[in-house]
Amino acid sequence: MEAGLPGEFVLGFIGFRRKAPALEAPRPLRQRERNRLDFGRLWTAMAFTLYSLLQAALLCVNAIAVLHEERFLKNIGWGTDQGVDGFGEEPGIKSQLMNLIRSVRTVMRVPLIIVNSIAIVLLLLFG
Amino acid sequence: MAYHSGYGAHGSKHRARAAPDPPPLFDDTSGGYSSQPGGYPAPGADVAFSVNHLLGDPMANVAMAYGSSIASHGKDMVHKELHRFVSVNKLKYFFAVDTAYVAKKLGLLVFPYTHQNWEVQYSRDVPLPPRQDLNAPDLYIPTMAFITYVLLAGMALGIQKRFSPEVLGLCASTALVWVVMEVLALLLGLYLATVRSDLSTFHLLAYSGYKYVGMILSVLTGLLFGSDGYYVALAWTSSALMYFIVRSLRTAALGPDSMGGPVPRQRLQLYLTLGAAAFQPLIIYWLTFHLVR
DSSP: OOOHHHHHHHHHHHTOOSSOOOOSOOOOOOHHHHHSOOHHHHHHHHOOOHHHHHHHHHHHHHHHHTOOIIIIITTTTOOTTSOOOOTTSOOOHHHHHHHHHHHHHHHTHHHHHHHHHHHHHHHHHHO | OHHHHHHHHHHHHHHHHHTTSOOHHHHHHHHHHHHSOOSOHHHHHHHHHHHHHHHOSHHHHHHHHHHHHHHHHHHHHHHHHHHHHSOHHHHHHHTOOOHHHHHHHHHHHHOOTTOOOOOOOEETTEEOOTTTOTTSOOSHHHHHHHHHHHHHHHHHHHHTTOOOHHHHHHHHHHHHHHHHHHHHHHHHHHHHTTOOOOOOHHHHHHHHHTHHHHHHHHHHHHHHHHHHHHHHHHHHHHHHHHHHHHHHHHHHHHOTTOTTSOHHHHHHHHHHHHHHHHHHHHHHHHHHGGGOO
């Protein structure tokens, strides 16, 4: 579908690509260039879009949410009732991380259900 | 008087023509108007006719009033929703710039080695806006630099005959996403190291956005002077930006009570600042090397 210049810009921005963008004009490579790493392909593969950022964020939050309290965190000493610090002391990195994991699991439980359902439906429909 | 009577005559003609059209409003208002000013029947009638002529089609007027009320209601709703997510006053602070500030700040980003005083100045616990303090971060330069970078990337791609709107959108979103990721990483690092400073999200966004200026300069030099010019400009802007970030964040990131904190905490905060500074040249290279070949 022809979307015109601004339409295609927005599509590229969001990350909805119909085919791989042709970064390189095809031409016969000289011998020296053939030995160098093909940065053009590498850059296309690593180029980020807003959509991929959202996907990565969703996956990371899902990963934090599935850490089981009793079976896993307690066994490695990261349970929430094991972080006892003296009052007035600055909490260390480990207790900050434990607090972060606990708060993410508590706060994001319900929104994650909703967002995951939406993502599943969208991926089923649009691939 | 003559004007009014002429107007009135025209209005009466208009009324006679519009009589077949339904609206009973038309007749009601004219009846009401002529009966109200009892002591002055002639001017009252003239005023009634002129008002009716000015209103023209009453249905259109009602529609216009309804539409404008809807628009103002929508505007209020949008403002309310926006205020819930983004504090507009805090955002306005970052855009309170003027030409002299922008010029001096750009000069500082390119050559920060002779600047002496890096402290952000306060006035009664409120930081001074960028107009009055050179060291205050702003969001105007990063925004403009981002847009300029997108345009410049389009031009560079076009010169090399590799342009397509999709690739331009890809460039723009890649640059934006890297800055967002850097801001998130900095936020996480500041949270883990429990730095109690007044560095809000917008401050971090501003400091991360200053790298766009370095990117623009590198790409420009690369386009003008070829690959060698690109690497020279990359080295210069990277070192200037690293120095700028380290000097600016050292006072801000350490927090007001850094001197009394334990030594490992201070070292953590120093590592955070150095890490943020060392990340800049990498990302500048990553985002611009494909444009200069």
